[in-house]
Amino acid sequence: MYSEDLKNSYPIFDTHCHYEDERFDPIRDELFREMHQNGVCGIVTCGCDQNSSKAAIKMAEDYDFVYAAVGIHPGSIDSGTTPEQIRELAQHPKCVAIGEIGLDYYWVSDNKEKQIEIFEKQIAIAKELDLPIIIHDRDAHGDTLEILKKHKPKGVVHCYSGSVEMAEELIKLGLYIGVGGVITFKNAKKLPDVVKMIPDELLLVETDCPYLAPEPYRGKLCHSGLIKYTAEKIAEIRGKTPEQILTLTAKNAKILYNVK
Numbered sequence: 001m002y003s004e005d006l007k008n009s010y011p012i013f014d015t016h017c018h019y020e021d022e023r024f025d026p027i028r029d030e031l032f033r034e035m036h037q038n039g040v041c042g043i044v045t046c047g048c049d050q051n052s053s054k055a056a057i058k059m060a061e062d063y064d065f066v067y068a069a070v071g072i073h074p075g076s077i078d079s080g081t082t083p084e085q086i087r088e089l090a091q092h093p094k095c096v097a098i099g100e101i102g103l104d105y106y107w108v109s110d111n112k113e114k115q116i117e118i119f120e121k122q123i124a125i126a127k128e129l130d131l132p133i134i135i136h137d138r139d140a141h142g143d144t145l146e147i148l149k150k151h152k153p154k155g156v157v158h159c160y161s162g163s164v165e166m167a168e169e170l171i172k173l174g175l176y177i178g179v180g181g182v183i184t185f186k187n188a189k190k191l192p193d194v195v196k197m198i199p200d201e202l203l204l205v206e207t208d209c210p211y212l213a214p215e216p217y218r219g220k221l222c223h224s225g226l227i228k229y230t231a232e233k234i235a236e237i238r239g240k241t242p243e244q245i246l247t248l249t250a251k252n253a254k255i256l257y258n259v260k
């Protein structure tokens with residue numbers, strides 16, 4: 001059913017997605033099986049609150065190549081989930097990161113102090129448990145960078161949308177940069193310049209599925225198999241082959257998340 005867009009023989013490691021989304025309910029088993037047969041060697045599915053974090057862990061238990069990240073998304077700080085609950089979930093052997101966490105001043109900007117407090121508490125948990133963090137930064141570049149400079153966690157800035165200058169700062173901190181389907185959009189603006197300058201060892205690919213399907217699937221339900229289109233675009237920008245980009249980013253993902 002999905003084989004046509006899935007046909008691929010290179011390793012794909014999707015470093016950020018949301019497979020607990022109900023749109024996947026009727027197709028998840030079949031989709032996971034077909035993706036795994038077509039090169040998808042790793043998936044990190046992220047929580048945004050306690051329920052979605054638990055769902056991520058459940059999927060990681062059910063499928064070998066799926067790993068979980070647990071966290072409180074800045075858009076979910078009123079969900080009632082506490083950092084202590086996240087700390088408990090993070091002890092699971094298949095939890096490979098705290099995420100997604102961070103700041104979002106696009107959707108919610110009237111609770112900045114609370115967002116920063118919850119972000120910093122979760123960074124502390126990640127450092128205590130020696131886990132990387134998965135950072136969400138939307139329209140909050142200044143505060144995000146300040147916090148990252150202050151605490152120096154290891155991790156990835158997912159679906160990167162900032163400037164070349166900010167990327168330079170993140171690279172100095174040793175943080176990975178996650179590139180998603182947006183790179184295939186005509187209005188990707190400054191992202192191609194960023195994609196050109198990320199060092200090989202800090203480049204990652206992701207979907208953020210079910211959102212942000214790359215071209216030619218923009219607007220449709222996204223899944224990890226579609227990363228091959230993102231990789232094609234990155235390869236074109238960096239003067240490499242898609243195979244080289246997928247092999248490199250899968251290797252990087254395994255190092256960041258400490259998985260085999």
Ligand SMILES: [Zn+2]
Binds near residue numbers: 100135136137
């Ligand atoms: Zn995000």
Ligand SMILES: [Zn+2]
Binds near residue numbers: 017018046100
């Ligand atoms: Zn996400």
